[in-house]
Amino acid sequence: xxxxxxRVTRNRQITIPSKIAKKLxxxxxxxxxxILRGNELIIQKIxxxxxxxxxxxxxxxxxxxxxxxxxxxxxxxxRHKCCH
Numbered sequence: 001x002x003x004x005x006x007r008v009t010r011n012r013q014i015t016i017p018s019k020i021a022k023k024l025x026x027x028x029x030x031x032x033x034x035i036l037r038g039n040e041l042i043i044q045k046i047x048x049x050x051x052x053x054x055x056x057x058x059x060x061x062x063x064x065x066x067x068x069x070x071x072x073x074x075x076x077x078x079r080h081k082c083c084h
Contacts, residue, residue: 016043 004017016026024045026032035042 002017002020002023004020006014006017008014021027026045030048031046033044033046035044
């Protein structure tokens with residue numbers, strides 16, 4: 001376990017210690033999820049699309065693209081029916 005004590009700034013900001021940021025591969029511009037569980041503050045890195053892409057090796061991208069296009073068409077046509 002890695003533990004550090006950090007100071008909260010006037011704007012309630014904290015700096016993630018570099019040792020932890022490196023271990024979790026958190027870099028400037030990344031997003032993190034902040035969770036309050038009881039009296040614990042939990043910070044979790046949100047994976048980028050590039051990081052998630054590696055876990056999609058088994059996915060048929062042509063099939064996925066076609067499914068997304070079909071859903072988009074249905075959503076778009078339903079939206080026009082309700083709002084015009």
